[in-house]
Amino acid sequence: MAGDEQHPKDAADPAAGSADAAGREAARMASTEVGARDGFRVEDSFEYDRERDAIEAALFGSALPQLKIGRFAILDRIGQGGMGTVYAAYDDQLDRKVAVKILRRRGAAKGSTQATRFMREAQAMARLRHQNTVTVHEVGEHEDGVFIAMEFVRGQSLDRWLRAGDEARPWREVVEVFRQAGRGLAAAHEAGIVHRDFKPHNAILGEDGVVQVLDFGLARAATAPGAGEGASESAIREVLGAFEPGSGSGSGSAALSNKLTVTGSILGTPAYMAPEQWRGEVVDARGDQFSFCVALYEGLYGRLPFAGDNPAELLGNVLAGRVREPPSTARVPAWVGRAVLRGLAIDPDQR
Numbered sequence: 001m002a003g004d005e006q007h008p009k010d011a012a013d014p015a016a017g018s019a020d021a022a023g024r025e026a027a028r029m030a031s032t033e034v035g036a037r038d039g040f041r042v043e044d045s046f047e048y049d050r051e052r053d054a055i056e057a058a059l060f061g062s063a064l065p066q067l068k069i070g071r072f073a074i075l076d077r078i079g080q081g082g083m084g085t086v087y088a089a090y091d092d093q094l095d096r097k098v099a100v101k102i103l104r105r106r107g108a109a110k111g112s113t114q115a116t117r118f119m120r121e122a123q124a125m126a127r128l129r130h131q132n133t134v135t136v137h138e139v140g141e142h143e144d145g146v147f148i149a150m151e152f153v154r155g156q157s158l159d160r161w162l163r164a165g166d167e168a169r170p171w172r173e174v175v176e177v178f179r180q181a182g183r184g185l186a187a188a189h190e191a192g193i194v195h196r197d198f199k200p201h202n203a204i205l206g207e208d209g210v211v212q213v214l215d216f217g218l219a220r221a222a223t224a225p226g227a228g229e230g231a232s233e234s235a236i237r238e239v240l241g242a243f244e245p246g247s248g249s250g251s252g253s254a255a256l257s258n259k260l261t262v263t264g265s266i267l268g269t270p271a272y273m274a275p276e277q278w279r280g281e282v283v284d285a286r287g288d289q290f291s292f293c294v295a296l297y298e299g300l301y302g303r304l305p306f307a308g309d310n311p312a313e314l315l316g317n318v319l320a321g322r323v324r325e326p327p328s329t330a331r332v333p334a335w336v337g338r339a340v341l342r343g344l345a346i347d348p349d350q351r
């Protein structure tokens with residue numbers, strides 16, 4: 001019948017269909033490989049979709065779809081933290097570039113511990129209005145997760161800034177940059193917020209010379225104890241146990257720069273944690289002061305104040321207050337060194 005006739009160009013081509021399926025499988029595998037290479041977990045990451053779509057577009061010559069998180073058009077991945085991935089994005093309603101942080105898909109369900117922490121970060125940042133803290137524009141839901149849209153800052157993290165160049169930064173320059181970060185932390189404390197994970201990586205020096213503190217994912221109200229806080233001996237055992245082989249936290253000195261999770265509660269980054277944070281006690285503004293002084297010591301002297309190639313050695317030195325002697329080549333005034341040492345006191349009341 002004429003009605004049943006089919007134009008050759010419209011007929012299904014089994015070979016073409018097979019090739020198309022093979023190409024899409026190749027795209028899936030390639031995106032998985034890219035994710036593994038770049039250090040993110042593709043099964044949990046919005047980035048998987050970006051890589052897959054980009055590879056499929058290249059294979060089939062199709063247009064690259066515009067991925068969005070909420071109303072924000074994704075431009076590029078710019079970083080990844082302990083709980084989520086950060087993207088550069090465009091807000092077409094207000095014609096501005098923003099940074100969007102989205103919680104990893106795994107554990108992102110409403111009411112989950114990670115989602116609660118993530119929303120706490122957004123709420124903490126939204127309460128701050130200071131030139132030395134990043135401004136939050138919007139909080140929303142995307143598919144089965146949540147996201148934070150915040151101010152986009154052009155610049156580099158303080159750890160990258162400190163490593164740039166062949167020579168150490170002049171001490172006056174380091175002090176001035178960290179002074180701005182300190183003002184951001186002070187603003188948080190005045191708003192009743194404790195950061196609990198300050199380190200050079202969590203502050204950014206903008207191209208305009210302004211430093212802004214960010215990543216309030218561990219922030220907590222200053223008067224609220226954290227989950228699991230208060231049992232010092234058991235907390236320390238769990239902290240050290242988290243670095244045992246197979247724990248997933250890494251080992252050796254590299255693990256000291258990673259965020260640490262114990263009994264479902266992220267405690268901080270070991271190399272910058274105050275003694276009371278190691279012990280699982282309530283952490284207040286003085287804990288941030290300790291972390292700040294660890295970072296400042298590192299910026300001034302080019303190394304961390306407490307020696308330790310593993311968490312147990314580091315813990316022993318922190319709890320005993322054994323601060324390394326500054327390098328003999330350091331050109332930092334003694335009065336600056338004394339101020340930093342005061343902030344590194346074991347007893348919070350002595351800081």
